[in-house]
Amino acid sequence: MTHMSDLSTAPVILGDEPGSFPHGVLAERHPAIIGQVRDAFPYGPEQHRALDALLESCLHGVIEPLPANAPDRERWRVWGVDAHAGRSWFEAPWLWSESYFYRRLLDAVGWFGPGAWQGIDPFRPFKLAELDAKETDEELAALDALEGRPAHERARALLHGSLWGNRADLGFRLSAAGAEAQEAVPGLVADDSEALWSLLQPSGTGTLCVVADNAGRELVPDLLLIAHLLAEGRVGRAVLHVKPYPYYVSDATTADVVDAVRRLTSAPGAAGEYGRGLWAAMADGRLAVRAHPFAAAPLPYADMPGDLRADFARASLTVFKGDLNYRRLVGDRLWPPTTPFRDVTACFPGPVATLRTLKSDVITGLDAATEAALDAAEGAAWRISGTHALIQVSDVTSPVAEAT
Numbered sequence: 359m360t361h362m363s364d365l366s367t368a369p370v371i372l373g374d375e376p377g378s379f380p381h382g383v384l385a386e387r388h389p390a391i392i393g394q395v396r397d398a399f400p401y402g403p404e405q406h407r408a409l410d411a412l413l414e415s416c417l418h419g420v421i422e423p424l425p426a427n428a429p430d431r432e433r434w435r436v437w438g439v440d441a442h443a444g445r446s447w448f449e450a451p452w453l454w455s456e457s458y459f460y461r462r463l464l465d466a467v468g469w470f471g472p473g474a475w476q477g478i479d480p481f482r483p484f485k486l487a488e489l490d491a492k493e494t495d496e497e498l499a500a501l502d503a504l505e506g507r508p509a510h511e512r513a514r515a516l517l518h519g520s521l522w523g524n525r526a527d528l529g530f531r532l533s534a535a536g537a538e539a540q541e542a543v544p545g546l547v548a549d550d551s552e553a554l555w556s557l558l559q560p561s562g563t564g565t566l567c568v569v570a571d572n573a574g575r576e577l578v579p580d581l582l583l584i585a586h587l588l589a590e591g592r593v594g595r596a597v598l599h600v601k602p603y604p605y606y607v608s609d610a611t612t613a614d615v616v617d618a619v620r621r622l623t624s625a626p627g628a629a630g631e632y633g634r635g636l637w638a639a640m641a642d643g644r645l646a647v648r649a650h651p652f653a654a655a656p657l658p659y660a661d662m663p664g665d666l667r668a669d670f671a672r673a674s675l676t677v678f679k680g681d682l683n684y685r686r687l688v689g690d691r692l693w694p695p696t697t698p699f700r701d702v703t704a705c706f707p708g709p710v711a712t713l714r715t716l717k718s719d720v721i722t723g724l725d726a727a728t729e730a731a732l733d734a735a736e737g738a739a740w741r742i743s744g745t746h747a748l749i750q751v752s753d754v755t756s757p758v759a760e761a762t
């Protein structure tokens with residue numbers, strides 16, 4: 359068993375070590391994202407100048423405070439901007455620097471306004487291209503073959519669809535060369551799906567919270583899973599937590615939920631039926647969307663504010679999707695991989711599950727044999743290649759026998 363003292367000593371991940379994955383994200387991924395966004399829009403000179411300045415600041419400059427008229431200046435003060443301003447982006451906790459990068463990118467393109475570019479999502483062309491891709495059609499058509507299969511088989515297929523949908527992360531594909539070409543490894547490195555289903559019993563009346571990750575080809579299977587759970591009566595209500603503004607390139611916002619639901623409703627066959635079911639569930643309140651500011655905070659969920667904590671405390675299950683949400687759920691630290699998932703999520707106020715493909719160094723809850731086999735086969739690559747996945751569950755409301 360891990361003692362609480364161990365929990366605070368695992369080092370927080372920084373981006374200051376050349377050659378490391380986090381350093382590469384700050385030094386290469388962020389400049390590449392600036393370039394892609396710049397090429398995707400007919401921006402004006404002011405925006406080009408602001409993007410130049412952000413690029414220079416990221417690579418050679420320091421973190422600067424938000425502009426005086428920023429609507430969320432006070433919020434970022436609470437989130438620690440004063441402690442990092444004036445220092446290099448490479449010195450702050452990696453999670454903090456990444457999160458602030460997306461916030462500053464939105465400033466540069468005029469998202470927060472005032473002005474004509476207010477609310478124009480700089481990542482929208484990439485998200486839409488994915489939603490329109492023929493792979494999405496194929497994935498939706500495959501739903502027809504699931505009709506008529508036994509309920510448990512359909513449930514498993516939809517759960518795994520949502521899990522592996524997490525490979526559809528546009529920021530990741532930008533820097534992981536050939537990421538899509540690399541084969542996924544179907545055997546999960548941890549699989550608590552039985553515990554997950556036991557929290558989603560038939561004739562459940564509780565609320566499911568889903569903390570969404572990417573739009574498009576991840577959000578679509580997330581919505582299908584939610585539609586299925588509502589239709590099967592395993593939950594009475596679902597709340598989909600999305601980002602309040604564009605983030606990590608492809609993270610889902612409310613606008614992306616609208617696009618995804620519309621995409622489903624216009625599809626033929628079973629997909630269209632799921633889409634109409636979701637539409638009806640949104641209309642009568644069984645499916646709600648929430649865009650809490652903390653969803654885009656540069657902090658772990660251990661620091662979440664009381665209102666959000668109360669939401670999760672009321673849910674019969676909260677599902678965290680994806681790599682970034684995993685980092686924020688367990689803490690963005692270099693845990694010994696066998697650190698129990700239950701220990702690192704101990705302060706979460708209710709039953710929690712995570713569906714994640716592995717795209718960063720953070721990992722917990724492995725058994726020693728699995729860790730050893732992965733290391734022997736792949737060195738450290740399994741942690742970040744996006745080819746492995748896990749389903750982990752912790753239910754702090756149910757006592758377990760503690761090992762001594």
Ligand SMILES: O=P(O)(O)OC[C@@]1(O)O[C@H](CO)[C@@H](O)[C@@H]1O
Pocket residue numbers: 383387456524527529530571572606679680681682683685715717718
């Ligand atoms: O949360 P997601 O979409 O599964 O992945 C986010 C990600 O691509 O971005 C971060 C690096 O920028 C890493 O945590 C991870 O590789």
